Amino acid sequence: MNVEDRPIGFFDSGVGGLSVLKEAVRLLPGENFIYFGDSKNAPYGIKDINEVKALTFNAVDFLIEKNVKALVVACNTATSAAIIDLREKYSRIMPIIGIEPALKPAVEYKRKGKIIIMATPMTLSESKFSNLMNNYKSEAQIEPLPCPGLVELIETGVIEGDQLDKYLREKMNPFLDEGIAAVVLGCTHYPFIRKALSQVLTEKVPIIDGSRGTVKQLKRQLNEYNIINKKIKGGSIEINNSLNSDEIIKLSYKLLNLEE
Numbered sequence: 001m002n003v004e005d006r007p008i009g010f011f012d013s014g015v016g017g018l019s020v021l022k023e024a025v026r027l028l029p030g031e032n033f034i035y036f037g038d039s040k041n042a043p044y045g046i047k048d049i050n051e052v053k054a055l056t057f058n059a060v061d062f063l064i065e066k067n068v069k070a071l072v073v074a075c076n077t078a079t080s081a082a083i084i085d086l087r088e089k090y091s092r093i094m095p096i097i098g099i100e101p102a103l104k105p106a107v108e109y110k111r112k113g114k115i116i117i118m119a120t121p122m123t124l125s126e127s128k129f130s131n132l133m134n135n136y137k138s139e140a141q142i143e144p145l146p147c148p149g150l151v152e153l154i155e156t157g158v159i160e161g162d163q164l165d166k167y168l169r170e171k172m173n174p175f176l177d178e179g180i181a182a183v184v185l186g187c188t189h190y191p192f193i194r195k196a197l198s199q200v201l202t203e204k205v206p207i208i209d210g211s212r213g214t215v216k217q218l219k220r221q222l223n224e225y226n227i228i229n230k231k232i233k234g235g236s237i238e239i240n241n242s243l244n245s246d247e248i249i250k251l252s253y254k255l256l257n258l259e260e
């Protein structure tokens with residue numbers, strides 16, 4: 001098989017990375033994709049960093065067995081825990097693309113108020129995030145907002161309704177009066193609750209996720225390594241999950257096809 005026809009591997013702790021895959025299918029419709037969600041071990045964001053590294057390497061091994069030509073770590077938490085080690089081991093054989101909270105576009109809006117970064121506790125406590133925050137802290141008021149429990153809701157298919165509304169109101173209430181410049185979705189699960197979140201925010205606040213930037217970076221890397229698929233449509237998508245259940249696969253396709 002030509003290297004261009006080999007699939008691109010996507011990985012996340014669960015169904016979240018499908019929000020990035022969706023963007024990739026939009027931008028690179030001729031490519032073949034293989035997704036692996038580790039829902040059996042989700043959430044990663046409250047685990048020990050070494051455990052997340054080990055789980056990430058297992059998932060990547062699975063994708064390498066599937067003959068992927070490039071790897072997208074479509075998980076902010078796994079990126080902050082393991083991207084350096086992954087690149088050290090694999091970047092000679094294929095491009096490795098990670099994701100981080102999209103703080104830059106949020107700052108560029110130049111709106112008054114705080115920029116709230118919703119993410120998992122691990123993403124916000126790792127040095128990758130403090131370095132990112134240091135780059136912008138003189139230009140903007142940045143408020144990291146850990147959201148433990150939110151990944152678990154989305155993993156069970158809760159993307160609307162009272163339970164989610166209550167969770168989001170409790171998180172956002174302290175900031176509603178002081179004005180919010182933007183909300184950054186620093187976890188790939190969160191784009192699936194964008195609609196519910198916008199209903200909680202009283203004014204029209206930009207809600208930003210990093211999937212477009214990540215997929216553009218993927219495209220650049222495919223070109224650089226000279227492995228981009230020349231086809232302009234008709235690519236395939238295969239979804240795998242560590243949970244041996246039809247439900248999670250059904251939920252995955254539902255999320256992938258959800259119109260935002």
Ligand code: DGL
Pocket residue numbers: 012013014016017042043044045046074075076077078120123151186187188189
């Ligand atoms: N989608 C993952 C992220 O972007 C969620 C991590 C988790 O399982 O806690 O961080």
